[in-house]
Amino acid sequence: MLENKNIYTVAIAGATGLTGRELLEVLEEREFPVGDLVLLASERSEGERLDFRGRKWTVKRLGKGSFPDVDLAFFVAGEERARDFAPSAVSSGAVVIDGSGAFSDDPKVPLIVPGINAAMTGNHTGIIACPAPGSTAVAMVLQPIHAAATVRRAVVTTFEPVSGAGKKAMDELAGQTVALLNFRDVEKKVFPHQIAFNCLPQIGAVLEDGTTRDEARMEREVAKVLGSAGLRISTTAVRVPVFRGYAISLNIETERPLPPNEARAQLSQAPGVVVFDDPAHGVYPLQIDVVGKNDVFVGRIRKDDSLPNGLNLWVVCDDLRKGSAQNAVQIAEHLVRQ
Amino acid sequence: MLENKNIYTVAIAGATGLTGRELLEVLEEREFPVGDLVLLASERSEGERLDFRGRKWTVKRLGKGSFPDVDLAFFVAGEERARDFAPSAVSSGAVVIDGSGAFSDDPKVPLIVPGINAAMTGNHTGIIACPAPGSTAVAMVLQPIHAAATVRRAVVTTFEPVSGAGKKAMDELAGQTVALLNFRDVEKKVFPHQIAFNCLPQIGAVLEDGTTRDEARMEREVAKVLGSAGLRISTTAVRVPVFRGYAISLNIETERPLPPNEARAQLSQAPGVVVFDDPAHGVYPLQIDVVGKNDVFVGRIRKDDSLPNGLNLWVVCDDLRKGSAQNAVQIAEHLVRQ
Numbered sequence: 001m002l003e004n005k006n007i008y009t010v011a012i013a014g015a016t017g018l019t020g021r022e023l024l025e026v027l028e029e030r031e032f033p034v035g036d037l038v039l040l041a042s043e044r045s046e047g048e049r050l051d052f053r054g055r056k057w058t059v060k061r062l063g064k065g066s067f068p069d070v071d072l073a074f075f076v077a078g079e080e081r082a083r084d085f086a087p088s089a090v091s092s093g094a095v096v097i098d099g100s101g102a103f104s105d106d107p108k109v110p111l112i113v114p115g116i117n118a119a120m121t122g123n124h125t126g127i128i129a130c131p132a133p134g135s136t137a138v139a140m141v142l143q144p145i146h147a148a149a150t151v152r153r154a155v156v157t158t159f160e161p162v163s164g165a166g167k168k169a170m171d172e173l174a175g176q177t178v179a180l181l182n183f184r185d186v187e188k189k190v191f192p193h194q195i196a197f198n199c200l201p202q203i204g205a206v207l208e209d210g211t212t213r214d215e216a217r218m219e220r221e222v223a224k225v226l227g228s229a230g231l232r233i234s235t236t237a238v239r240v241p242v243f244r245g246y247a248i249s250l251n252i253e254t255e256r257p258l259p260p261n262e263a264r265a266q267l268s269q270a271p272g273v274v275v276f277d278d279p280a281h282g283v284y285p286l287q288i289d290v291v292g293k294n295d296v297f298v299g300r301i302r303k304d305d306s307l308p309n310g311l312n313l314w315v316v317c318d319d320l321r322k323g324s325a326q327n328a329v330q331i332a333e334h335l336v337r338q
Numbered sequence: 339m340l341e342n343k344n345i346y347t348v349a350i351a352g353a354t355g356l357t358g359r360e361l362l363e364v365l366e367e368r369e370f371p372v373g374d375l376v377l378l379a380s381e382r383s384e385g386e387r388l389d390f391r392g393r394k395w396t397v398k399r400l401g402k403g404s405f406p407d408v409d410l411a412f413f414v415a416g417e418e419r420a421r422d423f424a425p426s427a428v429s430s431g432a433v434v435i436d437g438s439g440a441f442s443d444d445p446k447v448p449l450i451v452p453g454i455n456a457a458m459t460g461n462h463t464g465i466i467a468c469p470a471p472g473s474t475a476v477a478m479v480l481q482p483i484h485a486a487a488t489v490r491r492a493v494v495t496t497f498e499p500v501s502g503a504g505k506k507a508m509d510e511l512a513g514q515t516v517a518l519l520n521f522r523d524v525e526k527k528v529f530p531h532q533i534a535f536n537c538l539p540q541i542g543a544v545l546e547d548g549t550t551r552d553e554a555r556m557e558r559e560v561a562k563v564l565g566s567a568g569l570r571i572s573t574t575a576v577r578v579p580v581f582r583g584y585a586i587s588l589n590i591e592t593e594r595p596l597p598p599n600e601a602r603a604q605l606s607q608a609p610g611v612v613v614f615d616d617p618a619h620g621v622y623p624l625q626i627d628v629v630g631k632n633d634v635f636v637g638r639i640r641k642d643d644s645l646p647n648g649l650n651l652w653v654v655c656d657d658l659r660k661g662s663a664q665n666a667v668q669i670a671e672h673l674v675r676q
Binding site for chain 2: 100153154155157159173174177178181192193194197198199200201202206209210211212219232233234236238240241242245247249251260279280282284286287288299300301302303304305306307310312314
């Protein structure tokens with residue numbers, strides 16, 4: 001459990017990555033009571049210096065002994081590092097907030113989207129999980145609809161930016177784009193196929209049943225966050241040539257009828273959800289418009305006439321901000337308030 | 339009715355557009371019995387010269403008097419021009435093959451995807467309609483699955499290239515991309531919002547119920563081509579920053595169970611459909627790989643566990659080729675053979 005203090009020693013494992021840097025921004029912006037700051041990364045980034053509250057902080061190498069005196073450790077360095085080092089952080093007495101998905105399956109690990117199930121934050125045994133950006137966005141949109149009309153099933157197709165695959169993936173999109181515009185061959189290092197001017201229908205390894213890890217994670221996490229094991233979700237996850245900003249085509253079947261106007265009203269009242277929906281005037285959320293924003297945006301809310309109780313929606317959020325860093329810091333704030 | 343001749347006078351209304359040029363290629367490649375060729379376009383393109391069978395043909399201005407002696411008139415110049423000029427072509431004795439969607443609703447107009455319902459080509463009263471690229475692709479994939487297990491409902495999300503909006507749209511994607519990579523502002527002329535490194539969840543005007551024309555056309559055309567008024571489809575159409583090649587995330591509910599392996603077998607036997615499905619080895623169809631190809635490609639065929647009888651698939655075709663020009667010429671071939 002997190003001790004009640006005025007200031008906390010905070011560690012970030014994966015500090016130099018895109019989400020790590022975003023975390024520093026959000027901690028500063030929300031004035032989180034950071035006392036000491038321990039920035040951790042792989043050997044390659046050791047010695048780098050990052051800004052926080054007008055000071056430079058030196059990045060240290062992540063190891064099992066990185067966590068003495070750490071109260072709160074954010075893990076944003078991928079699944080493998082979370083599995084390797086989060087238990088050491090917990091043994092050293094830290095509470096871990098993990099965004100990698102490594103533990104989101106574990107029944108002992110609460111999976112939290114503040115605004116939906118913050119109350120379960122306290123049930124942890126050292127690790128609290130933060131869902132993937134897409135799971136967070138889908139859960140935040142489904143929750144008010146579920147409360148109003150009971151969601152039976154959702155069909156999800158994602159339009160995921162390259163930022164979800166890290167800084168090198170963003171460089172690869174830029175590099176391939178420049179190469180193609182200059183009639184040169186593209187180089188592929190991060191993605192298995194060309195991502196510039198192309199969409200890739202695979203994110204993460206392919207499981208035995210043909211789904212990808214990213215798709216399976218979405219299906220599992222949304223049901224867990226909403227506490228509805230019976231809620232059925234089918235996901236197709238697609239990488240698009242967009243730098244940042246996560247979009248979702250969301251088709252929902254509800255138990256009871258929920259006309260688009262009522263869905264719009266319910267969503268407008270949900271904390272952290274913003275309805276942006278006037279398509280006849282070109283108004284709907286766009287990936288380029290949500291960068292740096294803390295909310296989940298919904299538009300194109302309309303009836304799906306192929307079902308008695310069907311809805312279609314278009315959902316967009318900043319994958320690094322609301323989808324990751326913001327959610328993690330909100331969990332930390334909840335811990336601190338307890 | 340088309341007279342039985344050895345060679346035909348063929349007109350193309352919209353000859354200088356992307357689909358018009360593709361039509362010329364396909365007519366040449368498939369050795370369609372073209373005698374005289376009448377290339378028609380708007381005033382702006384009058385006098386342009388296009389290649390066909392090693393000769394230059396001069397583009398004339400499209401008008402009501404453009405069709406004397408024309409046997410067969412392809413219309414690929416948009417809905418408005420089809421409405422304005424196709425009736426004149428029919429009055430002059432030509433058979434019109436229209437790809438604009440202007441007449442696809444009309445119960446007197448057969449809507450043809452050769453390989454599915456070519457037999458209905460003969461039922462025309464002067465105009466035969468060719469579905470939109472997405473409708474063609476979805477119909478070709480649903481047809482064998484429908485025959486095997488009866489499709490109840492499909493949820494469609496499209497990833498549409500800018501080529502569907504014409505040459506200027508392709509220039510706009512290139513221009514905006516270059517501008518952004520040089521830290522300049524983007525110019526917007528064709529699309530209402532930035533398309534470079536962004537996805538637009540609106541294609542075509544928004545109808546009263548909140549769907550777009552493109553979405554409504556897909557829902558209507560697929561049901562008409564498959565002759566299943568009861569087949570329910572819900573579509574979300576999204577423009578992606580891809581030059582050419584149309585992709586679809588397709589979720590299907592069938593009446594009877596159809597395991598992925600059987601679906602794969604049925605699709606493999608369907609004419610014009612190619613299964614390209616080994617995701618564990620990175621094998622699935624990609625938009626960049628289908629340019630110039632005449633088939634519809636399917637991959638990521640897998641069970642949707644959120645339903646008793648559900649399937650997910652990823653479908654890709656060349657919007658200009660199989661989606662438009664190839665389909666139109668195949669209809670013409672069928673007319674000629676009759």
